[in-house]
Amino acid sequence: MYLKFDKKENILIITLSGELDHNSAEEVRVKIDDRIDRDNIEKAVMDFSGVTFMDSSGIGAVIGRYKKLSNKGGRLCVAEPSKNVNRIFELAGLYKVIKNYNTVDEAVRCI
Incomplete structure (x- = not known):
């Protein structure tokens, strides 16, 4: 799994690639938690365009980041999930x- 971090204004964009x-x-x-804490992030977008596979551990990772940001009064959203990942999000x-x-x-405009 490869992670790339970018910031647009006060929004952290997390690009994920791999499984x-x-x-x-x-x-x-x-x-992700390190980056959220270090940069005092309250809004984040997880870009799933490069994720080829996700299992229940991945769901847990996403939910955990959602809870972390929600507890700070922030928000998390996802963008561009592949067909397979989208199905997992829907089923879960x-x-x-x-x-x-x-x-x-x-996502950046709407978050």
Whole structure:
């Protein structure tokens, strides 16, 4: 799993590439939490365009970041999930609490 961080104004954009599974979820959690804490982030967009596979550990990583930001009064959304990842989000019911956007730019404008 590869992570890339960008900031647009006060919004952290996290671009994920590869598989978000039990092998990578802990590293993803640690790196994102570190960046959120270090830069005092309250709004974040997770770009899933490069994620090829996600399992329940990945769901846990996303929910954990959502809770972390929500506890600070912030927000998290996802953008550009692949067909397979989108299906996992739908089945898990994540879209009931986390907004999904077609593009990162749309997410940045709306968050």
